[in-house]
Amino acid sequence: MANYKLAAMLQVKDIPNAEVMQKFADRYPQTDVKNVMTFLNLLRVGTDLSNALNGYLAEYDLLQGRWWVLLLLMREDNLSSTPSALAEKAGVSRATMTGLLDGLLRDKLISRIHAKQDRRQIEIRLTKQGQAKLDDVMPGYYQRVNQLMQSLNESETMNLMSLLQRIYQQRHVFENQTVEMQNQPRS
Amino acid sequence: MANYKLAAMLQVKDIPNAEVMQKFADRYPQTDVKNVMTFLNLLRVGTDLSNALNGYLAEYDLLQGRWWVLLLLMREDNLSSTPSALAEKAGVSRATMTGLLDGLLRDKLISRIHAKQDRRQIEIRLTKQGQAKLDDVMPGYYQRVNQLMQSLNESETMNLMSLLQRIYQQRHVFENQTVEMQNQPRS
């Protein structure tokens, strides 16, 4: 089995206990213990599930990035697309996509063909082996997702989605806010 | 401002729509559209929040790994620990911790001192500059976490935690299950 890389996202193995949180709250009065714990737990669940998925994919010599590229290709009617379009849809840079495609080509899961009309473009196509790889991986993937989610009934699932969505919509709070600040009158 | 690395976790920018999901469901009958969508959304929220946090930390020349090490040190009564203990608590390999500490040492946010009794060990201590860096970063961090979470009231937050927990407890489903399978009778 191939090595696989764990996600780079913080692995919050050691979310602080109440005592430690109090020490921080004393120094930083803005601290809201409940909010911080919830935020850290959300990050942890995301990371650990991502790592677990990677572990499953690694049994098939795939990782999330390469696997997702294959899925994007399978979605297309002619099983093909371009590096730029794939980078955009996968949410990675074009440079990263070049690397992912290099690996997939090495394993013969995709083919690269120079496009006819626009000679800057390259057509990436899912090969038979690529489709076969997905046919290997996907049934177990869907089965595991079902097992994972079976502890929630339908209304609980909807509820979870809605709660996540409301937090997600606030994610811009981490962005730089100095521009607006500068326009405010000084004392 | 420093470059900062986005999390390696899949950025599911392009979660499939119902039509595409149907195409997959035709080929892979195990597919449960609602479950897959929920799972992918959970991964996406985790990744994007992680990236947003990294963006904030990058304004202070930190990233999650280095920042978390500083926090772990600040928790300690004597502001010091060892590379092994830090690796364990941060959930990264000892090799990765060596690299993180190299960077923190370069920025003089920690100091390395050879331990007296066990000469294999090295004592890592948070420096004055390290503490000052945290004092810079943390108020804004806590403020942003509060803003992020303010869209949920207390009972909704508790509810979210409990739903996440129930999914999280099933994460072992992604682990290799062939050992048990092999012991089953064949047809």
Next chain:
DNA sequence: AGCTTATAGTTAGCCACCTAACTATGTCAA
């Protein structure tokens, strides 16, 4: 036609993660 600008893809160099293998030191039991 010829400039300028935009787009497609790659390359180079950095970071943070991993495993495996290595060195040095400590521990423990025959």
Next chain:
DNA sequence: TTGACATAGTTAGGTGGCTAACTATAAGCT
């Protein structure tokens, strides 16, 4: 006491992210 095993830390080599800079091609003005 010495040989086997365990532990602390580093190094080497691989992966997959990033930005910036580069080449080649296309498109659009004037």
